[in-house]
Amino acid sequence: MQVSNVKEIEIYCQYCKTETRMSVMRPGPSSDSHWLKCKQCSLYKLINVNELTEMGKKQAEIKKKKLANSEQPVTTESVPDYDARRTFLKGQKLYHPGFKDCGTIKKVSQGSGDFQKILVKFEHVGEKLLVQSIS
Numbered sequence: 001m002q003v004s005n006v007k008e009i010e011i012y013c014q015y016c017k018t019e020t021r022m023s024v025m026r027p028g029p030s031s032d033s034h035w036l037k038c039k040q041c042s043l044y045k046l047i048n049v050n051e052l053t054e055m056g057k058k059q060a061e062i063k064k065k066k067l068a069n070s071e072q073p074v075t076t077e078s079v080p081d082y083d084a085r086r087t088f089l090k091g092q093k094l095y096h097p098g099f100k101d102c103g104t105i106k107k108v109s110q111g112s113g114d115f116q117k118i119l120v121k122f123e124h125v126g127e128k129l130l131v132q133s134i135s
């Protein structure tokens with residue numbers, strides 16, 4: 001049975017009595033078993049190959065998800081504060097410190113002089129017409 005794609009796995013160690021990292025070693029005494037070696041206590045544990053493959057897949061998925069999340073952090077910190085001296089674009093998100101609310105810019109239209117009007121749909125306070133400078 002091929003488990004070459006799994007080199008390390010997080011699993012409960014009955015000696016350490018905790019979840020620990022184990023290296024995937026060599027095939028076990030039966031065709032569907034495999035040896036793991038605990039990285040903490042260096043003792044061996046026999047595991048079913050199917051179980052090992054399943055765990056490997058699951059942990060790879062978790063890793064992938066963690067990676068995807070770290071690429072696109074969904075935090076309010078990534079949303080810029082509204083400031084009339086800044087220029088925002090249609091579709092951009094902003095945070096209004098006065099309303100303490102996040103919104104999305106629905107429309108940008110010409111205002112007077114060096115100012116544009118922006119229509120922002122806020123999550124709690126609803127739609128608001130704000131101004132911004134044209135830089």
Ligand SMILES: [Zn+2]
Nearest residue numbers: 013016038041
């Ligand atoms: Zn251990």
